[in-house]
Amino acid sequence: MDHRITVCTSCRDKGTKSRLGYGLIEKLRQGIAEAGDRIPELFEISGVACMAGCDRPCTVAFHGPKKATYLFGDIDPETDIADLVAFARQYAYLHDGWCSSVDRPGKLRKSTLARVPAVIVDSETEKAHSS
Template structure:
């Protein structure tokens, strides 16, 4: 995968409670719904990938958005069969690509992705004012 594009990772093993009804896991259905919009993903400059488990079983369905030298975001509680969630993810990618270091405050994210964020992680070499170096206190 190229470091030049953002990567949208989808947990493929997430369960949403509709597996018996649909015959597939929620994560797989979310990936299918997003993949159905592949032209929009390509236009937004994002690469799609599946992950076997993202260890957030209490908050399925899970996605993350990341890129080298940019913030990483993790979102949960996405509903695979709701077009509004897919639309919000595509809008998120566009906003992410246009933000310095990919940093998005809560108000800058699509409304559907404001409350269900599970984490926002700065890049290792971030210039953001959110990040400060913690040096050990010198022993006296």
């Protein structure tokens, strides 16, 4: 299972003390399971204590081998699961994880906090610098 979805478990609903992440994880796991074979890769879905997106709760990250990582904010566990599941399907097919904002499903077009390129080290360059 090389693909991961990480959900912040510290994010609080704006104006309340309710933590959104735990419920989002369960709903996302259910949504991915219901998608079945429509998502060709398995995704590990887990929580992490903080992703530093406190001003835009709840934050969710998508990671894959040799792929760009995405961080999304303002995710609502009640209304955004379908968009997250659709992006998981899309992300699984993307060779390098790269897609433009207009290609992302629904709310994810406007709620991207970061896209971090995959780190690919050219072995020849690395050899030249280590000599």
